[in-house]
Amino acid sequence: MLELIGILLFALLIGLSIALHEMGHLLPAKRFGVKVTEYMIGFGPTMWSKVRGETRYGFKVIPVGGYVRMIGMLPPAPDGTQRSMSTGRFAAMVADARRQSAEEVGPGDEARTFYRLPVRQRIVIMLGGPTMNLLFGFVLFAVLLLGIGLPAPSLQVASVGACLPTAAQPSGQPLPSGECPTGSAPSPAALAGFQPGDTILAIDGAPVEDWTAATDWIRAHPGDTVIATVDRGGSPLDLTVQIGEATRPVYDEYDQETGEVATVGYVGLAPTSEWVTESWTAVPGYMWDITVRSVEALISLPVRLYDLVTGTLLGGEERSLDSPVSVVGVSRIGGDVAAMDQPLRAKAATFIGLLASLNLFLFLFNLLPILPLDGGHVVGAAYEAVRRWLARITGRPDPGPVDVARLLPVAYVVAGVLVAMGVVVIWADLVKPISLG
Numbered sequence: 018m019l020e021l022i023g024i025l026l027f028a029l030l031i032g033l034s035i036a037l038h039e040m041g042h043l044l045p046a047k048r049f050g051v052k053v054t055e056y057m058i059g060f061g062p063t064m065w066s067k068v069r070g071e072t073r074y075g076f077k078v079i080p081v082g083g084y085v086r087m088i089g090m091l092p093p094a095p096d097g098t099q100r101s102m103s104t105g106r107f108a109a110m111v112a113d114a115r116r117q118s119a120e121e122v123g124p125g126d127e128a129r130t131f132y133r134l135p136v137r138q139r140i141v142i143m144l145g146g147p148t149m150n151l152l153f154g155f156v157l158f159a160v161l162l163l164g165i166g167l168p169a170p171s172l173q174v175a176s177v178g179a180c181l182p183t184a185a186q187p188s189g190q191p192l193p194s195g196e197c198p199t200g201s202a203p204s205p206a207a208l209a210g211f212q213p214g215d216t217i218l219a220i221d222g223a224p225v226e227d228w229t230a231a232t233d234w235i236r237a238h239p240g241d242t243v244i245a246t247v248d249r250g251g252s253p254l255d256l257t258v259q260i261g262e263a264t265r266p267v268y269d270e271y272d273q274e275t276g277e278v279a280t281v282g283y284v285g286l287a288p289t290s291e292w293v294t295e296s297w298t299a300v301p302g303y304m305w306d307i308t309v310r311s312v313e314a315l316i317s318l319p320v321r322l323y324d325l326v327t328g329t330l331l332g333g334e335e336r337s338l339d340s341p342v343s344v345v346g347v348s349r350i351g352g353d354v355a356a357m358d359q360p361l362r363a364k365a366a367t368f369i370g371l372l373a374s375l376n377l378f379l380f381l382f383n384l385l386p387i388l389p390l391d392g393g394h395v396v397g398a399a400y401e402a403v404r405r406w407l408a409r410i411t412g413r414p415d416p417g418p419v420d421v422a423r424l425l426p427v428a429y430v431v432a433g434v435l436v437a438m439g440v441v442v443i444w445a446d447l448v449k450p451i452s453l454g
Contacts (some may be wrong), residue, residue: 089130
């Protein structure tokens with residue numbers, strides 16, 4: 018039941034993200050006087066709609082996006098007619114799109130077309146959608162960091178490892194008999210007498226600020242003998258620790274294994290976790306880290322999609338956690354989060370972090386400089402501004418709006434590719450979904 022609630026709730030929040038994106042286009046378009054005829058969430062047949070003023074608002078059957086229809090998105094042909102300058106299938110599609118765009122412009126609406134707006138206003142309209150996703154993501158990240166917090170290791174010991182890790186037993190677990198495996202030995206923490214519940218206060222008399230600092234120091238001092246001061250039951254206690262050596266994985270700045278290993282100092286302690294909230298100043302830095310990872314994900318998207326098809330769908334391999342996901346997949350992950358055997362605070366943090374990261378990804382994805390994405394329209398408007406500026410400083414006539422209709426074949430191809438990618442990923446989400454369990 019919790020899983021179903023999580024799926025529905027996350028689907029609704031994705032719908033809210035889409036609605037805010039389209040609202041980011043709608044509001045400045047109306048503010049600049051463009052006639053907006055439709056504001057729709059989803060694609061396909063209309064489930065519900067209502068006309069308010071000159072705009073029809075509604076929901077469609079397929080909730081994988083949305084759109085705002087503004088009149089005059091395409092300028093007339095440069096020769097003043099609606100005919101195409103060439104023949105062929107794509108040329109016919111361009112001519113048809115031009116005709117439809119012209120038919121949307123009724124008597125008296127000529128001055129309210131999108132293409133007649135100044136370049137800066139067109140850019141504001143097209144950037145409005147991604148900006149809304151960015152702002153929504155910022156709010157969600159702020160709620161996460163300031164209101165809920167993130168789990169961080171405390172200085173209290175949760176468990177004491179029994180044995181030194183080996184290649185055969187990297188976890189350091191003992192045999193069923195309680196003895197350490199051949200080639201291993203009791204861990205330094207076990208030999209020193211650490212107990213769960215101890216709180217580390219100092220190492221060799223130097224106060225310990227946090228668990229990460231203590232771990233970094235231990236990893237850098239294999240073989241040293243130190244005095245660890247702990248709080249046990251409200252009283253300080255000194256424990257003599259001979260730091261051991263262990264071969265451990267090397268992690269990158271995102272706590273992901275790099276595939277390399279290193280011999281480092283090892284004691285054998287695991288910390289408890291505590292929830293730590295941050296200040297407003299931490300939000301931009303945290304978002305920047307997520308942005309860098311999102312950009313890397315965008316760059317590697319073709320490779321990961323290829324691996325999804327060849328490895329998972331055709332090869333029968335397990336679905337990778339960094340595999341591309343669709344709205345269906347993300348909603349199912351939301352269901353997994355709701356059904357996790359975790360405290361409500363942990364579920365809320367995962368839920369909000371996932372939705373915030375999704376909105377940041379939508380912001381970046383829509384800025385890609387290709388039609389029909391918002392970034393493609395922004396680049397077209399910027400090119401027009403540069404072209405008009407060059408004409409002005411060289412004394413040539415104003416060249417007028419850029420004929421974006423000529424780029425429609427590119428937009429159709431890109432749209433077809435995006436649809437195909439969406440179908441593949443949705444199918445993978447249905448037959449081999451990513452699971453957090």
